[in-house]
Amino acid sequence: MQSILSATHLTKSFSTPEGRPFTVLDDIDLELKEGEIVALLGRSGSGKSTLLRCLSGLVRPSWGEVRYRGQRVKGPMPGMAMVFQNFALFPWLTVQQNVELGLEAMGVPAPQRRRRALEVIDLIGLDGFEKAFPKELSGGMRQRVGFARALVTNPDILFMDEPFSALDVLTAESLRDELLELWSERRIPTRSILLVTHNIEEAVLLADRILVLSANPGRLMAEVTVPLPYPRKREHPVFVERVEQVYRILTTRPGLEQPPAEAIGIGHRLPRAPIGALEGLLERVAEGPGFGREDLSKLAGEMQLEVDELFPLLDAAELLGLAVVQEGDIRLSPLGQRFAAASSNTRKKIFAERMLLSVPLVGHIHRVLQTRPNGRAPEERFVRELEDYMPTEEALAVLAIAIDWGRYAELFEYDYNAGVLYGEGAPSPGT
Amino acid sequence: MRRLFPSPDSLRPRAPFSRWDLVVIPGILVLLSLLTVALEGATQPFGPRSPDLTVSLEPVYLPYYSLRSLLRMLLAILLSLSFTFVYGSIAAKVPRSERVLIALLDFLQSLPILGFLTASTAIFVGLFRGSLFGLEAASIFAIFTSQVWNMTFSFYSALKTVPKELVEAAAMLRLSPWQRLWKLEVPYAMPGLVWNAMMSVSGGWFFVVASEVISVAGREREQYLPGVGSYIALAIQQADVRAMIWAGISLFLLVLLYDQLFFRPVVAWAEKFRLEQSGAANTARSWVLTLLQRARLTQRIARLPAALWEWLWLCSARFSRVGSALEGRLTRRRRERLADLGFNLGLAVASLSLLGVLLSYLFGPGLGFQGGRMLQPNPNLNRNFSPELARRFASLGIAPGADRTVWLSQLCAASQGGQVVREEMRTLLHEPEVGAPANLVEACSRPLAPTGKVAWPEVWEVLKYGLCTMLRVSAMVLLAACLWTPIGVYVGLRPTVAQWAQPLAQFGAAFPANLLFPLFVVALANLRLNPEFWLSPLMVLGTQWYLLFNVVAAAMTLPNDLKEAARMHGLSGWAWWRRLVLPATFPALVTGGITAAGGSWNASIVAERVSWGSTTLVATGLGAYIAHWSTGAFNPHVGLGMLVMGLLVLAYNRLLWQPLYRLAEERYRLD
Ligand SMILES: Nc1ncnc2c1ncn2[C@@H]1O[C@H](COP(=O)(O)OP(=O)(O)OP(=O)(O)O)[C@@H](O)[C@H]1O
Numbered sequence A: 001m002q003s004i005l006s007a008t009h010l011t012k013s014f015s016t017p018e019g020r021p022f023t024v025l026d027d028i029d030l031e032l033k034e035g036e037i038v039a040l041l042g043r044s045g046s047g048k049s050t051l052l053r054c055l056s057g058l059v060r061p062s063w064g065e066v067r068y069r070g071q072r073v074k075g076p077m078p079g080m081a082m083v084f085q086n087f088a089l090f091p092w093l094t095v096q097q098n099v100e101l102g103l104e105a106m107g108v109p110a111p112q113r114r115r116r117a118l119e120v121i122d123l124i125g126l127d128g129f130e131k132a133f134p135k136e137l138s139g140g141m142r143q144r145v146g147f148a149r150a151l152v153t154n155p156d157i158l159f160m161d162e163p164f165s166a167l168d169v170l171t172a173e174s175l176r177d178e179l180l181e182l183w184s185e186r187r188i189p190t191r192s193i194l195l196v197t198h199n200i201e202e203a204v205l206l207a208d209r210i211l212v213l214s215a216n217p218g219r220l221m222a223e224v225t226v227p228l229p230y231p232r233k234r235e236h237p238v239f240v241e242r243v244e245q246v247y248r249i250l251t252t253r254p255g256l257e258q259p260p261a262e263a264i265g266i267g268h269r270l271p272r273a274p275i276g277a278l279e280g281l282l283e284r285v286a287e288g289p290g291f292g293r294e295d296l297s298k299l300a301g302e303m304q305l306e307v308d309e310l311f312p313l314l315d316a317a318e319l320l321g322l323a324v325v326q327e328g329d330i331r332l333s334p335l336g337q338r339f340a341a342a343s344s345n346t347r348k349k350i351f352a353e354r355m356l357l358s359v360p361l362v363g364h365i366h367r368v369l370q371t372r373p374n375g376r377a378p379e380e381r382f383v384r385e386l387e388d389y390m391p392t393e394e395a396l397a398v399l400a401i402a403i404d405w406g407r408y409a410e411l412f413e414y415d416y417n418a419g420v421l422y423g424e425g426a427p428s429p430g431t
Numbered sequence B: 001m002r003r004l005f006p007s008p009d010s011l012r013p014r015a016p017f018s019r020w021d022l023v024v025i026p027g028i029l030v031l032l033s034l035l036t037v038a039l040e041g042a043t044q045p046f047g048p049r050s051p052d053l054t055v056s057l058e059p060v061y062l063p064y065y066s067l068r069s070l071l072r073m074l075l076a077i078l079l080s081l082s083f084t085f086v087y088g089s090i091a092a093k094v095p096r097s098e099r100v101l102i103a104l105l106d107f108l109q110s111l112p113i114l115g116f117l118t119a120s121t122a123i124f125v126g127l128f129r130g131s132l133f134g135l136e137a138a139s140i141f142a143i144f145t146s147q148v149w150n151m152t153f154s155f156y157s158a159l160k161t162v163p164k165e166l167v168e169a170a171a172m173l174r175l176s177p178w179q180r181l182w183k184l185e186v187p188y189a190m191p192g193l194v195w196n197a198m199m200s201v202s203g204g205w206f207f208v209v210a211s212e213v214i215s216v217a218g219r220e221r222e223q224y225l226p227g228v229g230s231y232i233a234l235a236i237q238q239a240d241v242r243a244m245i246w247a248g249i250s251l252f253l254l255v256l257l258y259d260q261l262f263f264r265p266v267v268a269w270a271e272k273f274r275l276e277q278s279g280a281a282n283t284a285r286s287w288v289l290t291l292l293q294r295a296r297l298t299q300r301i302a303r304l305p306a307a308l309w310e311w312l313w314l315c316s317a318r319f320s321r322v323g324s325a326l327e328g329r330l331t332r333r334r335r336e337r338l339a340d341l342g343f344n345l346g347l348a349v350a351s352l353s354l355l356g357v358l359l360s361y362l363f364g365p366g367l368g369f370q371g372g373r374m375l376q377p378n379p380n381l382n383r384n385f386s387p388e389l390a391r392r393f394a395s396l397g398i399a400p401g402a403d404r405t406v407w408l409s410q411l412c413a414a415s416q417g418g419q420v421v422r423e424e425m426r427t428l429l430h431e432p433e434v435g436a437p438a439n440l441v442e443a444c445s446r447p448l449a450p451t452g453k454v455a456w457p458e459v460w461e462v463l464k465y466g467l468c469t470m471l472r473v474s475a476m477v478l479l480a481a482c483l484w485t486p487i488g489v490y491v492g493l494r495p496t497v498a499q500w501a502q503p504l505a506q507f508g509a510a511f512p513a514n515l516l517f518p519l520f521v522v523a524l525a526n527l528r529l530n531p532e533f534w535l536s537p538l539m540v541l542g543t544q545w546y547l548l549f550n551v552v553a554a555a556m557t558l559p560n561d562l563k564e565a566a567r568m569h570g571l572s573g574w575a576w577w578r579r580l581v582l583p584a585t586f587p588a589l590v591t592g593g594i595t596a597a598g599g600s601w602n603a604s605i606v607a608e609r610v611s612w613g614s615t616t617l618v619a620t621g622l623g624a625y626i627a628h629w630s631t632g633a634f635n636p637h638v639g640l641g642m643l644v645m646g647l648l649v650l651a652y653n654r655l656l657w658q659p660l661y662r663l664a665e666e667r668y669r670l671d
């Protein structure tokens, strides 16, 4: 089959505030062929959105190249269109004006513009809402406008960045079905779709191929093909098997047998795991039918967790030595078992011990605060240290996690107004 | 709301006019003819031989004067908008320009506005030689400088904060820069821009009144441009109470008209650009907008440029060209650094040389200041005379200075106080380039001291003045805050009261407070009160309203659940204030305080030196200092005063208001 879009040796790095490059995508080769839907899966922060933006020409890669039908991509090409997670509609334009926008850029004169826009509005099921403003519409209807705006230019290739994740489950389902209908009945001229998602089931429902991205730096880790005709049934054995397979891939670390307890430094990106959710997960696994062992796809379905919510929890549990994740299963360690059964105070103690041992950043903060005579340090100090390894936003996020965990474990306190960390027992600067 | 059936209206055959047009068509015609009249008046010839401009205190002329003032206002706001678009776009889009342009903007907006009047008059008079429009332009420019900075800031920061997803959508749709500007950037900036323009216009009325009386180099008398401001100035000079009342009435009507006919409609229209994805609760309404939207003629007129627009639109379209990426390749760091270094070096050299020029302009043998006392300024006849004229002056025994400047004092000396004017001298004085006072004897009878340059001791003196003014501004803003917060909260918590109090406060902010200054003068003079102290309230007279209406707005939007929670916990009295009301209104108080303080600094030039008839009261301060030297041409003293005030305001904002603002943003925001 003919290739529409191809990337070779695609690498993208940003630079930290210190000027050090930090690689998000590393040497990616991929190809989009005529007539296929490809899904990009990966953990949060693995660079899925960045990859999508590199392929669509919104962002120029640092190295390597992207070709669209043989032409080198240096910016968004005619024939490309994108659907956004939060719709990206222009709130001051009516539905029709929003839809016409893509045609205006192509220099289509007004009468044709209007005719074509109305056609697509009709196709997408928006008729009657032409004169409405986006703020009058529900989320599902807004994303319909997003689709109409993308499809009005008859795009050859359609990029979608988590198009259904801002919608509720039912709306997402129906919109997905409609898209598949248009696609499989060939009512839209689009020849290829690239979709970023957090939802493994969604990927298996829609895609012919699923590309799994590893994190830090993002590399293509695996490819899963789904040879099922549309519409796909969730109960189909192949479907179930593919979902399992994706979980297995996402939980297998290539080349690392040991959890990297020693290898990480203070620049390790701590997983964004809220304490409450982590406790909930461990309790559920400990008390579940598997007695401390659980299948991840089942767990995710039951707790309604998507990849970006589930995996940070798993990472945190592993990092702290509370559980081991392997082959699509989670297994509590003896410590994890003890943690799940313990009272709140004991939990905090276990947490504190484990963190000082295996989370270098928390240990570092703790040490600094102890060596200071007044037991206090401004947060900027740590942000600056983290900025050696990552961009500012990321550094702030990582520090926020460390603070959240440290507070829970009662290792240190944090004064939000003053932006100061202080050791347990040191006088609060705010009072 | 969706209609299931077409409304009967739409089935009726459409006449080209509706009954709304009965109002709109005559309205438009009247507006057009008024505009013509005003423009005609503003572009009359005005040369060196033209008689001095003056106004009449007859109230019948007031409508015409109002019209002229209104025209100045209109031109100033148009100019501000154009400047905003250009400057804001460049600062936001051209890499590296931001660093210079934004710092410059920050400094310019701290400069005292009325100081610009002296600086710009000569330029504009030279630019529009022979036309009255030179003076008009100077006045308009002063109003412009009072309006433009906050609008530009608002536009710039909107450009910098356009949501990333919308930017990406625009890039993906391959909108051309022109299309992106009008479909994305300007609409996004619109609510902030309209709000700021409204603030600006409110402040602008104050400066219309203060900037219509202009001193022109070489003319002995001040020029009174036809306008309400000149009318008021003359009334003050002649201590004419009746005229002051008439001026008050016409200003009242003027502000009201401007608000109803111009700003209400614009604000109501700008509602649709709000980004919130939900229906807003209290949308602004305007009867004029409704009228315009219902009248068919205006709809037709509005559609006339559509063809041109469409043409421009399609010209800029990309057709099948490739769009532009949002972010280029990671440029090679070495080259980037080098370019950066070069840019910074260039910047440093440029600012150093600018500083050098400025210092050498300002400092030198100080003649305007002697023994701790300031002398009367000595105007020059003109600077930079042609060699031919300079030679003729020299032949009369008046040696022009190094920059070929001739001072009035020299002329007085050569003509023995204006008593002996020989024939050659008379012809020379009537040359168009030479601005000699009409009554030389009278001009020479006043004690004159050449302005000269600034001596170092004067700088310390000026700094001291600056601190006096700073003290006044701070004390008065604090006082106003203490006064208006309880009132504002009281009003804001009662929706029915707030409904009429809010527009009233906005009106108060727009109504030029300088009209009320003479009242103070009379009162202070009669009661023999100390002007050093009692002139201070004048500075916040016009700007205190910003505090009031910000607090009212904050109290109005105090969430109900917070109020209920406070009641449940039995908060009352001081605890209620401390725990609920003060934190909730703090951001509004800071925003209002920033505006009020900025306005007060500017007002100090007219508020520290006020007069009524022959009584003039002066309070020691930087404003009074600038006012003192603002007679005639721009001189190093005015320059020094402006510079010091600019730096002080900058420091004041950085050290006081910015931390407060950050605190308010981080801690007390309610969303
Ligand atoms: N413009 C940028 N400058 C600096 N770093 C960036 C930029 N854009 C993305 N990153 C970084 O690149 C990494 C990948 O981001 P990206 O948004 O592509 O991940 P993602 O897989 O889409 O994550 P998510 O699932 O949360 O959407 C993150 O660490 C992010 O901080």
Ligand SMILES: [Mg+2]
Residues within 6 Å of the ligand: A048, A049, A050
């Ligand atoms: Mg993403």
